[in-house]
Amino acid sequence: MDWRGWAEIVFTIALTVAVGWPLGIYMARVWARETTPLDLVLKPVEAGFYAALGIDRNKGQNWLGYAGAVLAFGAAGFALLYAMLRLQGFLPLNPQGFDGVSPHLAFNTAVSFVTNTNWQSYGGETTLSSLSQMAGLTVQNFVSAGAGLAIAAAVARAFAADRGETLGNFWVDLTRSVLYVLLPVSILTALALVAAGVPQSLLANITAKTLEGADQIIALFPVASQEAIKQWGTNGGGLFNVNSAHPLENPTPLTNLIEVVSLNALAFGTVIAFGRVAGARKEARALLTAMVILVGLGAAAIYSSETLTPQPAMVAAGITDAPANLEGKEARFGAAASSIWAAQTTGASNGSVNSMHGSFMPLGGGVAMFLMQLGEILPGGVGSGLYGMVVMALLAVFVAGLMVGRTPEYLGKKVESREIKFAMLAVLILPLAILGFSAIAAVLPVALEGLLNKGPRGLSEILYAYSSAAGNNGSAFAGLTANAPWWNTTLGIAMLLGRFAYMVPVIAMAGAIAAKPKLAPTAGTLPSDSPLFVGLLIGIILILGGLQFFPALALGPIVEHFQVLAATR
């Protein structure tokens, strides 16, 4: 490790927050349907959408109506994408002439993109046509992120309401989040990426004649446009098999900075927007502080692991001066840029990678896994990270309330049994999906066939896969060959649980909170903008995640770490 590496990590996090902050202020205006500079262009488009959808933009939905719309939209998106992938061979814009995708892979991929996970069982450049990439995957990259933002807006309104009956209108929140936020930032980012070297082409493969006379087939795609929304929408599904490690997706340290900042900026911005809409700016800043502290600690832990842990293979080969683990890392990024990306992508349910987590040292990979298991709230997916963090904040004030024997309040709303039941229902989905499926896969021969590495690393491949799927992350210990019926199906189910079985209780919780009267704080209220509260929140997040997952992590990354130490002594 070196000072430049630490400086790059600190600078990256600081820049991400600095970009996200004004975006959040802008997004609060979008959610509140206030005027924006883009109205001139987008107002007519927006009005056209509502007319075609046949909705009344001023009619709010109660929590059941809102949740119903979310589910209907997810179902329609799944059906369209599944059909498109299956029929790929008959559809246009298929210069490589790929066949239709197998049923289990189409199921997995469609679920993966509708749930904002973007788990890649497919190898992009060898499986999917340009049409599938653009009209299928890119569309879901936008709208699954838009759906997450819409729910964040609904949760924010729930706290602002005083005996409110509605949470807003899902179709309006979705349309405005996509048109006014995701689309403009993606266009700007895509053009910036092209300028910095990322291709954007509709040509088929190009054949180069190398200097030594061999043919090299170079796969080109409209990369930049998908890269931009893949990052902004915390989607993470790459055009290429190796995602943002591919030099055409991410050719320079500058494109890397653009991509890693856009990976987290909007999720941080969502917290700021929440604070404005809910009328709780200071409290939102406390949530943001907790996120930054935890993701920063994660990045520091991964960077330390990748640079300080001795490497058995190097020691065995007699290479004594090995300052960093570079297996699976690109020369242009090195350990620091790979570590900060790994922390930001696993803290954020993005799942894009610029290095192969499957070759990380045990604790580095373990921290990446733990960041996902903490609930994808650091800062989490766009929208979903915010509402996950609010759930944690409710649990934190609830625990604090139990300690002093008072009914807890958060942002002027009494937190009572109904809200806590919904919150617990939501947070229990993760251990159920992750540990339940992992336990079965660990003893099932058909599942074990997919593993590349043996022993604790093999268990880590399983655990990482289900953590990634249930957390809607999408990154992998890619040694796992997941494109097989068992893995495609169970990972698809884990993704659905992690997305919708989390979302619906959260919307129900928002409905319950909206219906309560808004109270003024009293002397007995725990201030939720203080350092004490930030500490309490971090404690709850770590204790909850640790209690659930530490036994499994002890059998995977932790025991492997001691094996590495033993092998290099």
Added chain:
Amino acid sequence: MIANLRPAIVSMVLFTVLLGLAYPLGVTGLAQALFPAQAGGSLIRNASGEIVGSRWIGQNFKDEAYLRPRPSAAGKDGYDAAGSSGSNLGPLNEDLAARIKTDAEALRAESPAPIPVDAVTTSGSGLDPHVSPANAARQVPRIAAARKVPAAEVQAVIAANTEGSTFGLLGEPRVNVLAVNLALDARWPRAQR
């Protein structure tokens, strides 16, 4: 639920047209007009106009007279630009240990200099266009001997194609392998070797 049917279906159709077609095609048009070289994949052509590669895609140079890239896990022979892949081997994997041992022995047969980590590790993509400056410097005597030219001049060609950390802050110092080899061939054309 029935009330949601129309907006769900209609919105998916509209979003597909706007985000799946208009957005990527619009960005493609703008990108091709504003930055045609980058948008087309940063391809490099030789004097007769043939494409010899992309600036960003590594090639599997084996010749002694060329700067060699890092090991690659992409495709059977490495550097398969249509099938990117890392090795995904964990730190205790026996295959990884065996591969690094073999590679290290081959490198030691060439030179007693210390072996830089990137010379025996595969990249994430298997298409890494760069090597570290230490890795390049270690290869200078071999390249100079194969081309029968002074080592200092080879080192100068490498130095001219070396980039530092961007803004002194981002990423690692690196040498573009294809750019170096094109420059070497331009300086000392193959026929004269």
